[in-house]
Amino acid sequence: MSAGEIVDPFREQTVADYARALRELKGWLENATTSELRRKSDGTRWTNEELLFHMVFGYMIVRALLPLVRLISRLPRSWGKGFAAVLNAATGPFDVVNYWGSRAAATVYNRHRMSRKLQKTVTALARRLERETPKSLARSMPFPTRWDPFFTEEMTLAEVYVYATQHFDFHAKQLSLHGQ
Numbered sequence: 001m002s003a004g005e006i007v008d009p010f011r012e013q014t015v016a017d018y019a020r021a022l023r024e025l026k027g028w029l030e031n032a033t034t035s036e037l038r039r040k041s042d043g044t045r046w047t048n049e050e051l052l053f054h055m056v057f058g059y060m061i062v063r064a065l066l067p068l069v070r071l072i073s074r075l076p077r078s079w080g081k082g083f084a085a086v087l088n089a090a091t092g093p094f095d096v097v098n099y100w101g102s103r104a105a106a107t108v109y110n111r112h113r114m115s116r117k118l119q120k121t122v123t124a125l126a127r128r129l130e131r132e133t134p135k136s137l138a139r140s141m142p143f144p145t146r147w148d149p150f151f152t153e154e155m156t157l158a159e160v161y162v163y164a165t166q167h168f169d170f171h172a173k174q175l176s177l178h179g180q
Helices: 009-031 034-038 048-072 077-089 091-108 114-131 134-138 157-172
Strands: 140-142 154-156
Touching (some): 009 157, 048 157, 134 157, 154 157
8 A cells, every 4th residue: 555545444345355255256166066066055946056156146237237326326316216116016027037047147157167257247346446436436326125135225336336245145145065
């Protein structure tokens, strides 16, 4: 750190959490047997490998959400609330796409490619986070609260950056891998 650099605990913690998630994912993928990855997870319909991809997907989603928050936060509040209401109304179809999408994507981003995808994604998120200003991190928009237990009625950009690790940690408890 240079003499004039300001320490930002939020950014440091968020990036440290990204690095921890990557280490954990790599550890699970390196130590799991093929049969463990094919085993059903605990509390979901996904296998462990599919759930691991879904955990990575949470970080991929954040990359897509960042420009959306920037855009919606500039529109009239009623538009953002309407958008969130429409998304909440579409929860059923979203759940189907979320389930089958993670199953299908885990065949592409399987145990051999998943950690590389997370590495690229968290690196990009960390770089973007470094460039955020306090004002940009405070931008917010209404969210569809029925889509995810960590979505709140209103989320700031800072909360969106943190969301991916909350999602990751929540699902990590549902893995049924040896040593879990």
